[in-house]
Amino acid sequence: MAQVRIEHVFKRFGPVTAVNDFNLTVEDGEFVSILGPSGCGKTTSLRMIAGFEKATEGEIYIGDHCVSSSSQNKFVPPENRDIGMVFQSYAVWPHMTVVENVAYPLKIQKVPKEERLKRVNEMLELVHLGEYGHRYPHQLSGGQQQRVALARALVAQPGLLLLDEPLSNLDAKLRESMRFEILSIQKALGITVVYVTHDQGEAMAMSDRVVVMSKGVVQQIGAPHEIYTNPANKMVADFIGLVNFMQGEVSDDRVYLQGTTASFPNTSGVSGSATIAVRPENITMSRGGGMLEGTLTHRFYLGDAVDYRVTVGDHDVRVIVKGADLKEFADGEKVYLDFEKVMIFDRE
Ligand SMILES: Nc1ncnc2c1ncn2[C@@H]1O[C@H](COP(=O)(O)OP(=O)(O)OP(=O)(O)O)[C@@H](O)[C@H]1O
Ligand SMILES: [Mg+2]
CATH class of the missing domain: 2.40.50.140 (Nucleic acid-binding proteins)
Structure with a gap:
């Protein structure tokens, strides 16, 4: 659906370099995780791909489109990047029912009401929330709210899905079953995924490739087996396993x-x-x-x-x-x- 190309991307917040020369190509249909300790620059990297944060330097391409370029002074806003995103705090709107939450991206796109409801219902079935459409977020468990956020990110069938620690608020058992749900949705829709986590088990189990970051710098990019058996440096060896x-x-x-x-x-x-x-x-x-x-x-x-x-x-x-x-x-x-x-x- 969409390849993502990140070329020499930097993000500076005043004196802090949150992301330092990030380079990565995520292939069409690939599942790539960004893994690293707290504060290493995972969320900042993801938000730059989404367009919620502007890169200080470098270029970002989604599919054939350059969506961010410091040299060409180009910046495409998130709503025009064909992405779905689940934020670290999974923010679902408390004053809207499940159906209204999930329908929102389609409403923005002015999809007619009948079509909208059909697609929302299909999506709720996919995340096993078919029975919960009329409820408000406070009437749902944390895991169910997280699945509402996922359905909302997927409903407009984006080419690229960006997930920021989407399972962090779930208990261990639900977290494991959600891993499989996310993977099967990804395979079913053939979507490209960039997944942020600090949980190495999650990254290893789900990803085609893992990007290990520390202090804003990419330490290694490789298949789970590769980074485990052949870590590039001490930091990677220490963080993985x-x-x-x-x-x-x-x-x-x-x-x-x-x-x-x-x-x-x-x-x-x-x-x-x-x-x-x-x-x-x-x-x-x-x-x-x-x-x-x-x-x-x-x-x-x-x-x-x-x-x-x-x-x-x-x-x-x-x-x-x-x-x-x-x-x-x-x-x-x-x-x-x-x-x-x-x-x-x-x-x-
Ligand atoms: N708006 C901001 N202003 C200043 N510094 C920021 C801002 N946002 C992030 N930072 C800093 O940039 C660095 C990277 O933050 P980021 O949120 O990307 O980390 P993270 O890897 O997602 O961590 P966590 O696992 O805790 O979510 C941190 O040192 C953070 O304090
Ligand atoms: Mg974060």
Whole structure:
């Protein structure tokens, strides 16, 4: 329906650079998430695509149209960008019923009443709110209000759907079922989606590609599997999933784990001081001997796994063993660790 192209976009609020040289092409029909911690510039980026915020520098294209250009002094207002948007606070109008809320974008477009009602009803069916058309927002749960906002964003069949943390106010269970609802609506309508979230699980589960941001700067763009297994830097490794960071030193193309005799091949371009990173699920623990000797200090039972803390030299290492028995290892016991899929980064 619509490709989105963002080229060298900056947004400055006085001395604050909220978005710093953003470049991204979202393909037609693609689902792309912008993921990052609070204040990293997600909402600002989305609002610039929508036209609620004007980029200080750079160009934005939706389909074949340039909708924002600082060099050509061009700016297309949101209502002419063929977008649907759900805001972070999902603002539905309290004085309007569900039907009136959802019909509003069609009313603005002067769609005749009969056609309007038909499309609103179809949309309410799609978000499972067929029975709720006559209610006011205060008579709905948070999840139902969120679905009203979604229906309102979709009713005019925009080529591009922009969602800003649309599931943040829902409980864990509803959030999961809404993920599937949004994805099936997206597939059914063949719509392009840019989805903002700080929840890495949500971004990983829903997206074709994820844009990881920190402090206004894009850190990595890639498929969920790519950013998890091959993070571009320490920030991405830390933000996506769990990770142990340890200090190391590089010599002879090997990285030596500080305070231990363990070493790994240097698969990175790092020289001198390095940070060694390994995910807790990529460590095997045994009694029989291994790469590193340590002392088990804590055990946390997670139901489907046990989460251990092991002291190795100066390092406190987290090890997660799936399907393990809590009683398998005891506190204070001497254990051996083997690392797999070690990641090596520059020490900052
Ligand atoms: N109108 C504004 N004036 C000044 N600074 C702003 C304005 N809007 C946003 N900022 C700043 O820009 C930065 C990015 O804000 P933004 O709302 O894009 O973050 P976010 O990633 O959406 O965070 P959250 O996850 O908390 O919603 C923040 O430092 C914020 O304080
Ligand atoms: Mg935000």
